[in-house]
Amino acid sequence: MINLKLAMAAMAMLLLVGSDAQAELDNQFNPHSSATNQVSNPKQPGRQAQASKPGQTRTSKQSPATRAAMAQATKPEIAKKPHQLILQVNSNDPAMMNLTLNNASNVAQYYRDLGEPVSIEIVTFGPGLHMLRDDTSPVKPRIEVLAMSNPEISFKACGNTQENMRKTESKDINLIPQATVVKSGVVRVMELQEQGWSYVKP
Structure with a gap:
């Protein structure tokens, strides 16, 4: 009788241990946990599908330095604004005339070395018209040489002064070939200044 009770107790123990072991195995291999995770985060599959959707590319953010470099590379080159100078005589x-020619030559050479455009206009009026008169100019030979090597330098003669000299001397007032007549020397200086030219009086 005792042996029968012991045998039944042993069988009960085996059954209990076996059910616990089976439950442990079920917990290890049961996919319920992964399904629960998917249910608790329903948006995740959509993201994965969206990320893996064919034909879509992800764009990376660019730093400000990269954007600036790209903009500079595609930016068209802007032409440099020419320098513009008026010299009055x-x-x-003769000393003032030579000083004016020196200034014009130096400015032209300075910007030529920099590779920057420059325009220089020497405007003569009143007694200064002698600088461009063919018969009285003390600097005529120098102007001829300077004009050949410096096309950015031009010479303007006042038409009012030329007419007054013609009346006073009772003869035509011929100018050197490098000179161009303007109606009024003073008005020419004023108009160039209004256009933004720099003005220098020796």
């Missing part, structure tokens, strides 16, 4: 003084 209103005195029949």
Whole structure:
């Protein structure tokens, strides 16, 4: 009788241990946990599908430095604004005339070395018209040489002064070939200044 009770107790123990072991195995291999995770995060499959959708490419963010470099590379080159200078001569003084030619030559050479455009206009009126007169100019040979090597330098003669000299001297007032007549030397200086030219009086 005792042996029968022991045998039944042993069988009960085996059954209990076996059910616990089976439950452990079920917990290890049961996919319920992964399904629960998917249910608790229903958006995740959509993201994965969207990320893996064919034909779509992800764009990476660009740093400000990269965007600036790309903009600079595609930016068209802007032409440099030319420098513009007016030099006035209103005195029949050879020293002043030579000083004006020196200034014009130096400015032209300075910007030529920099590779920047420059325009220089020497405007004569009053007694300064002698600088461009063919018969009285003390600097005529120098102007001829300077004009050949410096096309950015031009010479303007006042038409009013030329007419007044013609009346006073009772003869035509011929100018050197490098000179161009303007109606009024003073008005020419004023108009160029209004256009933004720099003005220098020796």
